[in-house]
Amino acid sequence: MWLVRVFSGMGINFMYPFLPLFVRDLGIEDPGRAALWAGAAIGVSGIPMFICGPIWGVLGDRFGRKRNALRAIFATAAALFLMGLSTKVYHLVVLRFIYGVVTGVDATSTALIASTTPREKIPFSIGALYSSSSIGHTLGPILGALVAETLGFRAAFFTAAGLLAFGGLLVALLARENFQPAPAGTPLFPHNAFRSLWKLISSRRVFPVMIVLFIVHLVPPMMFVALPLLLEQLKIRSVAGATGIAFALIGLMSALASYGSGWLANRVGMLRIIIAASIGAGLAYLPLLLLNTFPSILLTLTFIGLFQGAILTTSTTLVGMAVPTAQLGAAFGSMQSVTLSGFTTGPLIAGIVVSTLNIRFVFLAQSIGVLSLAVLVGTVVRRYYWASKPS
Template identity: 30%
Template structure:
């Protein structure tokens, strides 16, 4: 088996374990906050938004720094630094006794995070260009496969062992992913050649990349994708609670809603990646954005949990083509030797969307329902498709 295929297989499992661990807390985060002494519904939504976004505040600031170091010292070391560090920090979240402690740990976690960006950068620099779409789509399917089982298992375990112990399980999964990467991933990286490259600061690196017009456009696309998707996520458990009514299985159904989107995403990502290798990543990105926009519309009108599950499954199909296409396009337009730096700025854009989406979603929940937020997300994704046509497709055609 070719080395890039071995790396892809190992990193697929690594992504699976990381995202399974990270998303296990998603279904019960607002419910966990209630156990920490917060009971008023809007206050719970506000805390959930800030805590969910806290990870991405520091990640937004730290990722370009890690990306710069990754281009100098290698991507594998970034995998291990992030994986082992997050394993410890997330396990400590199980000891929190007040929401501010949970928020502080999420901020620390964001500072040391970066397993997924490092995995993407490693694969992009060790994969043949004509296989890039397939590799990015398959890697994405590993993360969403973890996202399928993560919320589902989190919802089950919340009912069986309680909220706190899930953080210890998450830490163990992240530790396992890091050990797997340490033992099996091999990287083509020449430290002597990297040392000969001019040393540039993070801001200088951004200045070099911004002169490639497609890259700032792609960073904007990533931000809008994440903002649209994540603005509703902290409110999903509360929305499920209203659809289901009084029930002891609220955490289970909240996990199922998150999992069904990941399941269809996992199925679609490799297929859309192969399609992109044939017809172009720009075209697949536009199709996926339009489809995601349309998929949000039925969520505005759902009246039962089963209708919501069907609508979220439909959304996941198109989500499978979004970030893999963006990642493949970044590699296409990035000069050799600057891959990690380019992906780190994209990770910052992703983190900014992840940060502002939940915060704004939680902040406006007092005067705008989640159904209205579904409508806002649909409009943003439609506008994003127009942005792609104007700044990528038209530019490629020389229009």
């Protein structure tokens, strides 16, 4: 699964360095409108992700988490391939909506790993898993920018689909799951499945964690809209290439921090790591309000990537430690709804900020977002998270 997350992370992150530029290639010339359409193209998948995530999670608990992971990987690959065939910007938006219905690679693979790992080793396992995702996030933008520069934007979408399909083959051939199928005659959706799920995620222990996850995944993707346009303003010769390098650096630092925070979680405490990393990230975003050189921006992104990786890993681990093993698939499906809603809302907000205010205000919004996360974790989550233990 470590290798699978590398390939899936590469494929999913192929498009982000050039998506605003691809929108321009589809006929939207004005920078403000291009930012708004790019944010819409990313953000439109949020609604179906929110609705379908728990459904896919319950089905994974019912029919097997490996099958669910395979479904998500190959369906996402097909959606990316079709995006490469877009000829109008609304084609891209519609396909991103379909992508939201079928995707869930991270959630399904995380549920598969968490369900087959001893509970005391979940923090380290999820840390290792997120380090592989971060490596994919590192290599994806670089390769995506390279393919886009040499072969064109459409070829980059096709290559991304191929990487995901290869990851799916690895899951099919190598992943193992000791899944016990439900007895014959069991309803597809037991009458109390969603009631039990709602009781779980609305509990005082889990609900604050879901709010944390929304903020955690809301803030970073705002950069997808703002950073390419900022680098374009700096008159950098290859904007797609420079953006790929920038996102790759963030991914590399996130990978290092993911592995380290997973190892430290049982020693220092997950909540302490999230609070410290959130404060650090909030301060690290602020220099981007003023910096005007590519090297100085890269230096700032180095620290942002480190703090971001620590936050992502430890916040996801909170879910794995908070819920019973029998409900891990549904819980991570719900987590997918929350996190991907944040992931898609972030670019929408960034697009609105860019079109109405200024590119730099996006970084201020990111700083405020992660600093509010530190306050939330230090107060509400700290109070309720350890109040009860999962069975």
